[in-house]
Amino acid sequence: MNVKKIYYICFGVYVVLLGYAFYSNYTNGYMHSFMMTFVSAALLFVPQLVFKIFKLKPVYEIYIIALIFIAIxxxxxxxxxxxxxYLYWDKISHAFSGVLGVLFAYILFCTLKKIHHVEKKDVPLMxxxxxxxxxxxxxxxxxxxYICLLVADYDAINHYTSGVHDSMGDIGVCIIGGVITTLFIVQRYRSGKPNFITNVYEKFYEHNIKNRG
Structure with missing residues (x-):
């Protein structure tokens, strides 16, 4: 099964779960969650929209990773x-954001240098x-x-209940997610064989950078 088919299966599962969320939240009177489901629906199309705006060819590995993060x-x-x-669901979200953060930075680094993969001498810098x-x-x-707290007194940062602990914990698990992703990148350069993480950029390069001046 190719990556494109896997993406469409994931997309279909997401749509089914989205439909049930609309139904369940509305019938149970969870109106805030019902409204947030519209956000979940809109976010579903953000990756494709970004690619359209920048006139990029789709990379379904990126779509899948983005879809998983949006779902979480x-x-x-x-x-x-x-x-x-679930007490630690927020931390799971922040850890996965670290995966996305390192992946985005890796794509950015290679794109700026217009390279298919990083040369050995540039690996430490990368x-x-x-x-x-x-x-x-x-x-x-x-x-x-923090700005949300100051401007709207919306305590997304959990200042009143945890002080600095929530912020430091969020950053900490984000770093952990990033380090784990970094290990996959290091493995690619040690073994000389691409893996799912590095394939994301290498396919992006083949589809969108290689034949551009």
Whole structure:
């Protein structure tokens, strides 16, 4: 089964779960979760929209990873209220954001250099770059949550109940997710064989960069 078919299966499962979330939240009177399900529906099309805006050919590995993150953070987290029911669901979301952060940084690094893969001499720089970008994204997100607290008194940062612990924990698990992803990238350069993580960029390169000046 190719990656495109896997993506469409995942997409179909997401749509079914989305439909049940609409039904369940509406019939049970969970109107906030019902409204958040509209957000989950809209986010479903964000990856494709980004590719359309920048006139990029689809990379279904990216679509799958983005879909998994959207399902964890939005569909299950908000629409199914996992953030309320499961103590560590927020941390799982932040850990997976670390996977996305390092993957995004790896794609950015290679795209800026217009290379298919990183040369051996640049690997140390690449490793520092991708993890620095990931940590920066995590810190900026916590700043966003802090601004929500200051401006709207919306305590997404859990300041009143945990002080700095929630923010430090979120950044910590994001770093862990990023480090795990980094290990897959390191494995690619040690073995010389691409894996699912590095294939994401290498397919992106083949489809969108290789034949552009």
């Amino acid at each position: 953070a939005s569909l299950f987290g908000s629409s199914y209220r996992f953030f309320d029911h 490793l520092i770059f991708i993890n620095a970008v990931n940590i920066s994204i995590a810190a900026l997100w916590e700043q966003y949550e």
